[in-house]
Amino acid sequence: MNKEILAILPISIRQIMQKLNEIVQKDMEEIRIREKRPLEIVYNNQHLFISEAGKLTTNDQEAYIPTKEDTYKILNLISNHSIYRLEEELKRGYITIQGGHRIGIVGKAIMENGMVKSLKDISSFNIRIAKQKIGIAKPILPFLLVDGNIIQNTLIISPPMCGKTTLLRDIARELSRGNPQLGKSGKKVGIVDERSEIAGCVEGVPQNDVGPRTDILDACPKAEGMMMMIRSMSPDVLIVDEIGRQEDTLAITEARNSGVSVIATAHGLNIEEVMKRPTISSLIQQEIFTRFILLSRKKGVGTIEGIFDGQLRQIYFKEKSYV
């Protein structure tokens, strides 16, 4: 199992995890630790409890029950004994750790002037294990480039947990690196990583490989971040996750006006559903987006349902998971 993940688990849970079958250890997607409730993992799309002997079970009576001590220690280990450094993270409800893994946290909210100021009595953790899939964007890339060089404004549409951020990250990496063998130089890529999910920065340094020519604006609101990026780093292409708000639309229009391409993602089952959202549909109607990639889970995480052009004509069809 990943050493970055082991490092943040208290010894009691660490030992249980190490007793698990190696394949399970490797392919685990999430670890869910809830104080005084059964220890759970998500593996292969199934939710399973773990017993103290490291056995997977669906019976919650057999499961190991994390104690208050366990949750307290996790928090200690995540923060390096310095919880005072996590103010921003506690306000947002998640922490990115070494290796780009994300830990969602909930507890009791402390309010100030009607806003969440911080969390205390933290009792639940959701450890989401980051998995980079290097090279998955390669077959898709030719469809995103016109004349082999101009990056099309692209929207990746997918329901949750279908791998859209993973795909987005790899597109960023491939564009940034270029392909010297084919004589294609890399592009300047700017990532506005509002939720620290694409690059997984820890103290400003990306934990995921996002390419050599990539600048990351970490934890910055998308709309404002896109404008900042355009002004400060003159990128060839901007990468953003989960657009949908009114401001995002304005920022994307602005990016197009300054000649910067945008590759973004949006939640949705299909293009028709996304079209119902007024902010995104206006972008589609103005033909600002000229490529759409549709993802699903039909043949496993990251199934590409199709790639469409600006007139929503299908230009690529092969129902196959990129994994």
Next chain:
Amino acid sequence: MFKLLGATLVIAASTLLGFQIARNYQNRPLQLRLLQRGLKMLETEIVYGSVPLYQAMNKIGARLPGGVGLFFSSAGENLITLDGASTFECWRASIEQNFFQTALKKEDKDLLLQFGHTLGITDKEDQMKHIQLTVEGLATEEQIAREEQSKYEKLSKNLGVLLGILVVILMY
């Protein structure tokens, strides 16, 4: 001849003892002052520097001399090496381990251990409050220690010598 030698030894020993006690009276207020300085440095590192606790501890440990410096530097080391131990455990272990090297008393230790319970595990505002509270407590102890120093430092030096002489006279 032997008698004379024995007498000298007795006087020397008790004088030394007296000086040692006197030195404790002299050192305690100084060390309490150092501790306050260390905690104020810690406050700066935490609140303004947002530095990880182990780094702050190491930095302060390197800048403060003697046993008080060791409190911080070995706590910093514990934070990294004691895998899975709570912050309080790391702090407590360091205090226990280095306490004999200082002139501090049990009440000072209690203050420090009390402080350890909140060390690192709350937000900045809270950390600041607890540090200030502990600094205040240490300042009060320092005041008391200074009064004791002025009362007993000279006294224990003299008493050491005199006690030695008394024993010698009694023996003769």
